[in-house]
Amino acid sequence: MRNCIILLTFLLFVLAFVAPGRAEIIAVKAGRILTISGEPVENGVILIEDGKIAEIGVGIEIPEGAAVIDAGKSVVMPGLVDASAAAPVRGDLNEQSNEITPTLRISDALDPQSKALKRIVQTGVTTLFVSPGRRNVIGGLGVVVKPTGKIPQQMILKDEAALRVVMDLDSTQGNRIPRYQVPTDFYYRRPGTRMAIIWMLRKSFFDAQQQKDSEQTEDPNLAVLSAVLKDEIPIHVNARRAIVIRAALKVADEYGLKLILQECTEGYKVAGQLAERKIPVVLGPFYYYPGSMGQYREGRKVNWNNAGILSKAGVKVALASGEQAGAIDILTAAIFAVRHGMDRDEALKAITITPAEILGVADRVGSLEKGKDADIVVLSGDPLNVTTRVEKVILNGKTVYKID
Amino acid sequence: MKSRSHITFISILLTACVLNALAHAAPVRRKLAVKAGRIITIAGKDVKNGVILIKDGVIKAVGKEVEIPWDAFVIEAKDRVVMPGFVLAHTSSGLDRANENMPEVPFISTFDSIDPISTFFEDSLRDGVVTMLVLPGNNTLLGGTGTIVKPYGRTVEAMLIKRYTGLKISLRPSQNTSRMGHMQRFRRYMSDLKDYLEDYEQKKADAEEEKKPFDEEIDVTKQPMVDLLNKRLTAFVYCDRAADVSKAIEIKNTHKLDTVLVLGPDCYKAVGLIARSKLPVILDSQLVIWETNEQTNEEEMKVVPMIFHKAGVKFAFQIDTSQYGRRYLWYQAATAVKYGMKRQEALKSITLYPAQFIGVDDRLGSIEAGKEATLIFLTGDPLDAQSWVDQVMVAGEIVYERAKDERLKKLLEPPLIMQEPKDTD
Numbered sequence: 039m040r041n042c043i044i045l046l047t048f049l050l051f052v053l054a055f056v057a058p059g060r061a062e063i064i065a066v067k068a069g070r071i072l073t074i075s076g077e078p079v080e081n082g083v084i085l086i087e088d089g090k091i092a093e094i095g096v097g098i099e100i101p102e103g104a105a106v107i108d109a110g111k112s113v114v115m116p117g118l119v120d121a122s123a124a125a126p127v128r129g130d131l132n133e134q135s136n137e138i139t140p141t142l143r144i145s146d147a148l149d150p151q152s153k154a155l156k157r158i159v160q161t162g163v164t165t166l167f168v169s170p171g172r173r174n175v176i177g178g179l180g181v182v183v184k185p186t187g188k189i190p191q192q193m194i195l196k197d198e199a200a201l202r203v204v205m206d207l208d209s210t211q212g213n214r215i216p217r218y219q220v221p222t223d224f225y226y227r228r229p230g231t232r233m234a235i236i237w238m239l240r241k242s243f244f245d246a247q248q249q250k251d252s253e254q255t256e257d258p259n260l261a262v263l264s265a266v267l268k269d270e271i272p273i274h275v276n277a278r279r280a281i282v283i284r285a286a287l288k289v290a291d292e293y294g295l296k297l298i299l300q301e302c303t304e305g306y307k308v309a310g311q312l313a314e315r316k317i318p319v320v321l322g323p324f325y326y327y328p329g330s331m332g333q334y335r336e337g338r339k340v341n342w343n344n345a346g347i348l349s350k351a352g353v354k355v356a357l358a359s360g361e362q363a364g365a366i367d368i369l370t371a372a373i374f375a376v377r378h379g380m381d382r383d384e385a386l387k388a389i390t391i392t393p394a395e396i397l398g399v400a401d402r403v404g405s406l407e408k409g410k411d412a413d414i415v416v417l418s419g420d421p422l423n424v425t426t427r428v429e430k431v432i433l434n435g436k437t438v439y440k441i442d
Numbered sequence: 443m444k445s446r447s448h449i450t451f452i453s454i455l456l457t458a459c460v461l462n463a464l465a466h467a468a469p470v471r472r473k474l475a476v477k478a479g480r481i482i483t484i485a486g487k488d489v490k491n492g493v494i495l496i497k498d499g500v501i502k503a504v505g506k507e508v509e510i511p512w513d514a515f516v517i518e519a520k521d522r523v524v525m526p527g528f529v530l531a532h533t534s535s536g537l538d539r540a541n542e543n544m545p546e547v548p549f550i551s552t553f554d555s556i557d558p559i560s561t562f563f564e565d566s567l568r569d570g571v572v573t574m575l576v577l578p579g580n581n582t583l584l585g586g587t588g589t590i591v592k593p594y595g596r597t598v599e600a601m602l603i604k605r606y607t608g609l610k611i612s613l614r615p616s617q618n619t620s621r622m623g624h625m626q627r628f629r630r631y632m633s634d635l636k637d638y639l640e641d642y643e644q645k646k647a648d649a650e651e652e653k654k655p656f657d658e659e660i661d662v663t664k665q666p667m668v669d670l671l672n673k674r675l676t677a678f679v680y681c682d683r684a685a686d687v688s689k690a691i692e693i694k695n696t697h698k699l700d701t702v703l704v705l706g707p708d709c710y711k712a713v714g715l716i717a718r719s720k721l722p723v724i725l726d727s728q729l730v731i732w733e734t735n736e737q738t739n740e741e742e743m744k745v746v747p748m749i750f751h752k753a754g755v756k757f758a759f760q761i762d763t764s765q766y767g768r769r770y771l772w773y774q775a776a777t778a779v780k781y782g783m784k785r786q787e788a789l790k791s792i793t794l795y796p797a798q799f800i801g802v803d804d805r806l807g808s809i810e811a812g813k814e815a816t817l818i819f820l821t822g823d824p825l826d827a828q829s830w831v832d833q834v835m836v837a838g839e840i841v842y843e844r845a846k847d848e849r850l851k852k853l854l855e856p857p858l859i860m861q862e863p864k865d866t867d
Contacts, residue, residue, distance in 0.1 A: 122832055156741035157732050324766045343854045366766045371829045379854055424767075424776035424827050 063087050063104040063400050064435055066414060070232035071112035072421070074390045075405035077264035082129050084114070086412040089435035094406055098150065104121035107437070109416045112429060115386070116406050117164025117413030120368050121320040121393035122274075122300055124168070126183070131171030133178070137209065137228055138242050140262040142178030144170050144195050158359075159185040161367035162428045164194060164413035165403045168361075170204040170372030172276060173179050175209045175229060175238045179262070180274065182397050184413075186433050200298065201266055204276040207285050209235055236285055242295045243267065254329040269296050272398070274320070276300045287311065298396055301360065306344045309351035318396045319353055321345055323360030324371055344389065345406040355384070356393035386421065471822055473497050474819070474838055475516040480823065482525035483794050484808035488519045494524065500839035504809050522832060523820040525789075526808050527572025528771045531676060531758040531796035532704055532724045536562040536593075540579030542586065545616055545629055548666040550586035553605055553640060563593035563601075568850060569770055570818040570831040571761075573603060575800045578610045580680045580704075580778065581617075583628060583629045585610035589665055590800060592816075594841045595836075607800060608702070609666055609675045613689055614682035618689055625689060633698065656845050676700040676801070678724075687712035691719050702799050704760075710749045718755040722799045725750065727762035728779050747778035750786065758796035776825040789824065790843040 064086040071079040073094065083100065085093035100106060125131055127147045131138050148168075149155075169180030182196040210229050229235045246263035249256065265271045277283045278301045287308075290297045299305065304317045305312060312319065321344060326383060341347070349355045357371040366374075372385040380388075393405025402411050416430035432437040474496040482490040494501060495509040510516065534540040537555045555853060556576055566574065571590055578585035588608040595601035615624035642660065649656035660668055668673045677699045679690040687709055694701040703709075703716065707726040716723060731744040750757050759774035767773045775788040797807025805814045816839045822829035834842035844850065 151739075153732070153734060153741055157743075159743070160743060325764050326766060327768055341853065347855075370767055374624060378826050422827070424773060425780045427780050 049140070062435075063092070063101055064107060064412075065098075065100040065104045066107045066114065066416075066432070067108060067196055068109040068114040068416070070113045071406060072113060072386065073406040074114040074116055074387060079252050082408065084412070084414065086432075086435045091406060091408055091410050091412050091413055095406060107416075107430075107432075108411060109430070113417045113421065113426075114406075115417065115421055116404060116410075117388050117415055117417050117431065117433065118162045118368055118389045119391075119393040119397070119399075120158065120163045120358050120389075121168040121356045121396055122169075122322060122354075122360050123158060123163070123166035124154045124359065124361050125170075126150070126155040126168065126185075131265045132173035134173070135172065137175045138238060139174055139178050140176050140201060140242070140266075141258050141440075142170055143197070144168055144178060144182070145181040145183075145190060145194055148181070148183065148193060150187055150190060150193055150223060153186040158367075159431055159433070160428065162369055162414070162415040162417075162431060163367075164431065164433050165399065166398075167199060167393070168275060171201065171208070171215050172204045172208040172361075173211065173228075174202075175204060175235050176242060176263075179271070180208050182299070182371050182399050186436075186438060195402060196397065198271055199270045199397055199399075200274045201262065202276075203239065203273050205232075205235055205239070206276050206284050207232065207235075208276065232282070232285070236289060239289055240292070243295070256374075264347065266295065267293060269294075270299055274300050278303045280304040283308050283312075287315065287317075302348075303344065304342070305353070306341050306347040309348050309353060312348065313352035317353070318356065318392070319348060320356045320358050320393065320396065321348075322358040322368070322371060323361075323362040323365040324374070342374075343345060343379040345375040345385070346381070349380055349384045349388070352397065352407065354392055355388050356396055357385070357391065367398075369421060369428075370424075373424060376422055382422065389423045446731075447485075447822075473511060474517060474815070475510040475514040476517045476519055476524060476835075477598060478519045478524035478819075479678060479819060480523045481809060482523060482789065483810065484526055484790060485810045491520075494815070496838050499815055501809060501811055501813050501815050503811055510723070519819055519833075521821075523823060523829070524808065524817050525820065525824060526793045526813075526833065527797040527801075527816045527818050527836070528570045528792045529758075529794075529800070529807055530571050530574035530761065530771065531702070531799045532760055533574050533576055534579040535763055536560040536574075537578075541581040545583040545627060548584040548585055548609055548670075549663045550578070551588045551589065551606065552586065553598060553602075556591060556601070558596055558598060558601060560569060561593075564849065565763070565769070566593040568831060568844075568847060569772075570820070570824075570834065571771055572816050572834060572836060573797070573800075573802065573806050573817065575608060577608055577678055580610075580612045580614055580682070580841055582610070583616065583624065584631065584667070585820055588678070592801060592834055592836055597746070602789055606666075606675070608678045609670050610678050610680065611693070612680040612682075613686040614680060614706075622684075628693070631667075635664060637670075638664060639668065643686070648740075669792070670699060670815050671697060673698075673700050676702055676703050676705050676706055678850045680702065680704040680706070681709050681712075682706045684709050684711035685716055691715065691721070694719070707746070710744060710746045711752045713749050715753070716750070717755050718847040722795070723750060723755050724799065725757050725797075726758055727760045727774070729768075729774060730781075731760075745778075745781040747774075747783055747788075748781045751778070753782050756791075756795055758791055758799055772824050772829075773827070775858070776827075780827060783826070 062284045071082040082096050083098040101399040126149050128149050133142055165184055167182050170177035178200045180200045180202055182199045183193040184195055187193040242263055246260045246267055248308045249260045252265050266273055276299055277286045277299055297317050299319045305319050345355050358369050359368055367391045372389050375385045376382055391404035394400040403413055412435040414432040417426050419426040420431050427440050476494040480491045492506050495503040495508050538557050575590050577587050577588035582606050587606050590604040590607050591601040617620050635830055646656050679701055681687045681690050702722045704724045707728045721787050733742050733744055735742050762768045771792040775792045778788045779785055794807040797803040806816055817835045819831050819833040820829045832844050833840055
């Protein structure tokens, strides 16, 4: 009898703890759902189970006990994907000890408490790609993260997502050789010219190729570069001017590299070529007159409709904030891309599914489809209206931001 | 005798004919009627399918039921939204250099520095900003006087609306000085000025007593400051930080100045002080600010226009020429609406209020009978990013047409698409 009671109490306890642990179902009701992958759904429902989208459509029965988020007449769209965001890292992003540092991982330096992360989530971004800084020719490995979690491991969606290469003259900056002095400090060893940047890049890949053929002990740096050569890791190349883009294409041809071009302010000049070679581009940051901005000393020519021309030519275009913490958010970037001639649907794709595809995480994020992560942005109106506000952000099925 | 009077008559007739022909050759049509799909009057309610009657560049009547005279030239704008041109109450763009190195130069004027071919003016016209007060930059204590111009004309004289308007006082310490030193410099200037004026009055009184002619004029380098004290000029006081606001108000109270506050992004913290002072305010172009809450360690978004709007402060916006979005006045207003400001109030903040702050609201800032016909024709709602300024009318004259804007075409379409030659090897 006594045993029975103990057993019962025990069972009750177990039940009490297990019951809430059951898969929680959340239903999001909205006036308009922009799925991105298909046609918009009017007055639809999204069912979320275990942080994933279980069902989406019109007239879906909401199960008993499901938590209902009634977004009223609001517009719902997938969480935005920023393919080049300010890194949530404390301290410097540039390793100064060497210009070729392919083994460095930005994921080792992630700070879940970062301010940049808390801000970016309020602009509707739920997936972002971050990489080491621009002062190295080969900077290291970038990572796709979500702005959630208490420890870095919880944030990471895809580690080693891409290798950063900088072909713009940014990687020659920081060269502080005082006049009439012998360069003895490690600050003095940077490449000074574009010739040197390209030479260093070529040499790195050449060494990796040599190593692939020989059976020597593997250098970890070369191991990463070998993975790039085998198309296991894509490379993000910073290239603004048309001349730099062409140089990047040339090096890519020599070593059979799979490129993703970043910034690409003069991309419109080589739009045909980029389309032909199926090279995706990540545009941003955006300024009207880059000539006056320090970070744009190169590529002074501005074309407001760069995104529109590239996407019309058939290039995969993603709009990103371009690692500028104070820059415009990507929703605004899309608004202005449309103002200057980009197709409406293409612009919406350029901040959701296209960057997800470029980063290789389109199976998880970028559109509202059954089975994908429940990353949802609730907007007060049409996403391409300046007066529209981000009302709520749901990340992995959890509300991480809402306006008061 | 008779033939003589004939000749006189004929000559008068001829002169009249010539004058008439000249009048017709002038580009401004005397009587105009704009038939618009929607008129945003700012002064009152919007008018759908209304008519604006213009005579000699001045609005005669606005409304639905306005009779169009038989001799008026009709401008059909059925699919356009017509509203008053935007007014920019404070800018230091369009100058070859905005700041003088010396700290006390109230006697210089932006009139001498405005560059009519600066792209800033061209862009302003394209973006619907049709009136602007160009003031010296924010780095000089007593920076000089401003000039109100329209962004249209080949010379400064042709652009001019009003000279000698507003005097820039900056409370941000210039390089190598502290706030203490900066304020002290200002106080010393004012006390020297007071001594000078007392001295001047004394001399004048002495001359009168001795019945001598008195022809000494006030020192030209001090004249603008004297005009400031006499309220002939308005002080545009730049406050870099919230702490500077109290100084600006102190200056205003001590010297009884007409004051407009030009605020830095951080100044929203002094909103209570500003609201109590009832001074007009020009906001920084950065409208949304992030701050870390020290208690919760959360990142908080501060929406500056909403903070001022809730406190009942009247304000105008500024623009910034390099940032996306922030270079448009309509975008600034739309941002305020996004965070809850009333639409009508936001539209006033880019038209009527700035016109009031710079003292041209008798001519500009709304569509009302008696005001100047300075209008913009938009392809859609002014707060919609997909609307473009299609035409700009300044005092009854069309000065901008998007269809003829060659540079805009070049900004939107590539000048050339270079085709890469195929590799030969």
